Amino acid sequence: MGGENIMIASEALQGQQTTTDFLASVRLRAQRRVLWLQTLWSEDIAIAKQSLAISATEVDRILTPPPVMAEAEAAFYQSDRTAQEMTQQLQLAEEQLAHDQNWQGLRQLFGLSDRESDLLLLAIAVEVDPLLRRVYGYLHDDATMGYATPWLASLLFQWNAASVPGLESGLLRWRLAVPAEGQQHGSIASAWVADPYIVGWLVQGQRLDPMLGTAVQRIPATPGTGQTCLYPAELAAMREFIVAIAHTPPDHPEALPSFTALELELIAPEGAGKRTLAAQVCGSLGVSLLVADSSLLLGAEVSLTLAAERVLRVLRSARLNRSVPYWHRVEDTNPKVWRSLRDTSQLTIFGATAPLGQRHNGALRRVVSLPSLTRKQRLELWQQLTNGSPVPDPVLNWVLTPGEITEAARAARAGTAAVVAVCQQMVHHEPGELFNLLICPYTWEDIVLPSAIRQHLEELEQQARLRWQVYEEWGFERLCPVGRGITAMFAGPSGTGKTMAAQVLARSLGMELYRVDLAGVVNKYIGETEKRLKQVFDACERANVVLFFDEADALFGQRTQVKDAHDRFANIEIDYLLQRMEQFDGIAILATNRKGDMDQAFIRRLRFIVDFIQPGPTERLKIWKLALLERSPGGEALLENLDWQRLAKQLNMTGADIKGAALGAAFLARASGTRITMQHLFHAAQREMAKHGIVIRAGDWEG
Template identity: 45%
Template structure:
């Protein structure tokens, strides 16, 4: 057996040489990454890696000596499992306590082991005093056995060649990752392993889905843990681009009442505690969360659920756990933006990985079993807050829309920053903040002012009254306290009734321009859907956008949507009535401005009419109004000063042609083309010919041409 003794001596020499190699280099720390521990305790990047590797190497050398001793005694096989001897069988049948005592006695007496023992003890002490390692173990509640297993798994991640050493120490050439059994033997710690923190925080995972409680199950460290401990700062590739530390923005203390409510709820001893912050995008939910965290002496880790969960092949539970793990490592409070993208089942699966979490929800609020302990709805900013926020970011005079529209904090800031460029840039910034549902809404141009609108005095008075209510509504609601009378909604709705061509659309355009608000016409063909429930869904998106954007919502031919409910004779009637009921509720709860135009007011549901602030009737123009309309339509001169009219009989046009505003405009345009074709000015024959054509559209056919004075 001399050859066997020589082989063992050679192998020990090779093993000692291998274990004496210096640790491999570790990745450099990225400058932008947050620290893993407090700045005062921050380790030198790579120091934790070196200390873990030193400890693993030292204890591996000691255990390797013991294995060599077992070969010498014939109690193990140098063939690493290819042969099983009687001596090995006898040792394995010995009580574990006796095996541990024999190992301890050998290590205490063997000269080589005695020489290595101080090195191992020094490595133990160095790692026990390493701020990065101790902070990591404390943050995630790792017991000594769990920390030992984690150290072995990380050592293989940082130094892949050590996998072969671990395979040798486990007497299995395929076991390149550590097991709980090896960790207990290597570090002489027989305490049972509590694997729950490793699994819950996904710090390490059993290979190939093996049972975590089995002693021989091999474990692998999560790459993010290996990278973060190596760099001395927490960085998780799984969260790249979707996670960042945020601090309170701005000096203006917005949403004070919501902050007080949040602090009161968080004072509860209940853990885990999940609090949902509800409100529109840009309203300040994240800023409120950051102020709350700062008040507790913590940072806020903002996590973008829409971005992270929307990536291809995203694993929601793994991403959620990674976000909570990063927050725990940084001592931060996690805040999930876009929490409506998180499935309830996925959240419940990782709920034990967080003590306190905040989530941002749309204005509709959270639903389902994953709803938080409390839902705090952020109210829209008061007018004075919007104006103060504007002044904080721009020295320019705030435009009227800052007071008229319930802009979010983000929109006010975006508009203020765009103000130096001009009014158009402000409007563009607001449209970028709240892009319209362009498949359902059409932006209506607003070229007209009050002087362009020809209306009887009473009609103009009512229109100006409606414009004043839009302009002053927040002053009345907020400053005078009249919002108590409108608990369901604080919007304004007016009905413009009358035949086609009487100026209903033009009046809406004038009001929108007067108030500097966008005017959107609803595409009724796109809203009404043949599938049950789809019409309500489309209407909801229309109302939600217009409430969010603060524009004027214009329903033309409103009777198509707001008609009378019918007696239920079949399923179609029942669902049609459901749509009308939804409209009635939504129009009452709407916080925006709605204008509805119809030429069949009698067909509208009476319950709907009661919810309108104003009903304004547009009557056919009288002679005086027709005269004014003709004079506005037939321009006397071109922009270059050229005379355009020749002998127009205004009295005849106003007194004899019973036409509305739209018909007069069409007639004037037709006459202009006829005159241009004749190469002269616009004369009465041109106007009368164009008028005859326009009247024919209404079914009025004249056997003889119109003539002035006839």
């Protein structure tokens, strides 16, 4: 190599006045090596000035056995005064490097060997100081090789022989440095490139990997995270579990606790506070939490290769920041992605709305399901968020998550009505193909029932209204370990008031009424009915609605003798329904006019069974008077010479039939330009009863 290049290499090493402390070692080693090469190449340079021929001296030097050359180089460093001074400076630099917490922490966290550390340091140096590329080219005796190589590292750091890090090395496994694109991994002359995040972390103190963007957030290790713990029992159990399994190196008490590979799954609805609880657990352990949004990083549109790389980047950032990784919203992530967690993580926390299933990555796993907030907890959280504002009914009696209560609290200044509207928007689902909204125009004054049935319905309403006080404040939830909902069956002939009673109850409770479309739920394809039923129950569980299954015998009928695969799966559907009904925390009403066809297993699990019967004369009289208005809203008289007792006694009709007859008579009277008379009512009653195949003759009426 020419004298001009020697001058360039020397100037590149001496030109920078300020360098990062941990790179002083690389610079001094390169300077010392340049000094040695200048001595070796001095004769070659003289020959090169006279001709382009390769000198015999250069060939002899190249063919000299490496151990002999290494001994000669070592002897030169001991004999040359300038080299001796560089060696002394190098020893001081190495001592400083040994006390550099970031560098030594990096080595320890990722288990780097001395040789891996040397190669990484060489790769980082050229990223921090790009002028070193020319020095590297000089040291390689090739101006195009301005990068770190295992061969160059072996010379500068005086390895006994050049070697390449294995695929299982910490350097490659954590992608701290990798062969440049297009380079062969196994070659000692391959170019190695340091990861930009690792360079930034060492030089600039860069906390998070910029490649992950806003999908990652670090929550510092603050005990309690400044928020009230909503799940103290779960926090204590998780912390006890972690501490029991973890072991911290005695000589590094400040390090992260070490684990065999431990995973915690926090299962709860969105907004339940899983992330806050994870931060509180980590805060109690004195470590920070690194939150990664899986829906942004590992969505379905992300390839498996890219997803695995992002997982590794998150775990790498967690280690560098002494943090526990928390994966948020992991439900839709490809399970294969988590295989990359094997042997790469100590403690990992997942947040999901349902258990994730087996992942077969060798980690010890514990699933923690977070309970719904109690009435008392919802009240306390509301008061903390609003400084004692009046508590609206949804906060007290709806199963709201902490996130939903927090959102509702933002509307507290606008008044109770605004808060209720916000709560409805958050938890109510728009009627879809599986259920539809029923209007609830009726009150208790509009429905006519025998006193025993009415009392039964009032008891149902009381339990629906007071269930949280009885369950939680009085402690009776121990008697309902599976589900705390209320299920009822309304059984009786058509038209006896089952649907109307459901409407009255829903309105009295301040709840919406959703009627399940059984034609849309029941499906001929095996397993599809269960999926649709799950959608119905999941959508209505927390929506503070009454779920109404009309003609429920079509869905909740008796199990059959198994004759073929369809019978077997039909029975599985019924078994699933039994289980799901028990777990349901809402209010469900099953209506049927064929109680005898219902599966007895259902009937045993129902809280209320209300038998609706045909109305008697007394009830029919009240229904007729409710159905037939004496005057219009404008004050016009509408009725003429009605015999109420005769209507009630001689027309054995249900409430629905009476309403239909009253409406038909009103149209007949309007068409004839008269008031409603007995003749109009008789004719309308004939039409109404003919729908049921019952003929009313004039003689029967007169009789």
